[in-house]
Amino acid sequence: MTESTLLLVLAYVALTALITLSLLRSPFHWSLKLLLVLATSALYFVSYQGWREVQGWPVSSPLPARFQLHAAIIDEPDKTSGSPGTIHVWITDLSAAEPAEKPRAYRLDYQKSLHTNLQEALRNLRNGVIQLGRIKESGVSGMPRDFTRMGEKRQQLEIYSLPDPALPEK
Template structure:
């Protein structure tokens, strides 16, 4: 995210230079040139503030195939306000030898009762002091029937009608997700 802020800062710096060249070397009315200068300066500060505000938002992308679950929060659907509900996972990606990769990240997943039950059980194990790993297995799925495919398309179209601007819905099969006690990382053999 810091790289994004630096890139935007450089881009706005170039925009300011181009705007100043236009202000000093154009025949536009003075009020238009002054308005352009004020607008660009305000845009720089507004963008800096906006990027700072979104830095802590959770990712809405699919979680990695293997991760360590640090904690979770479940927000159930609210029929009165129309909120669909979400499950927030604080996770760290693990490689094939169960070593952590990178920094932990928050992920936002759509609410489902099955996933909520899995997460509650995992949280209970974490509360008892266990380290929990999540794995998405790639089991072969049964071939879908025409009725199942039609129902999925109808459900997707119904959900797309309620999509708000800037909100991305995740399509992820939670049926293959399981939480297990985290195995110890595999260490290489010592050589003498």
């Protein structure tokens, strides 16, 4: 737990204590008092989940339809430790018609095809070529690794280089 998260939790504990103390002498019905204390206590968990988003932890939510790839870290599966492997990507959402926001970290399940596509994209990034990507929905290709993934729709990432700009004729 980081220092800022601990301070956030302590702030909510203090807030709940203040609400509890103020409600002890209030003329409200006991059920309303209990509801207020429980709602304030529930804010611990809600704010912690929101705080994780603010801190920059990688999310497992779906990737945007169009994006710019900035970086990726590939953690291959390890049979000795039982690690299934993960892929972390840092991308900027280009789906909206608004200016691009700051990059966001995403956590993806390891796939060999995605691994090879990202390795080539990272090679192009090191050579100074901007890499864009888009999501294509696809059905299940082949048998899944385990039966908990039967029938799932997989997202297929297509990563490509930024096309050369079309310059006007002189």
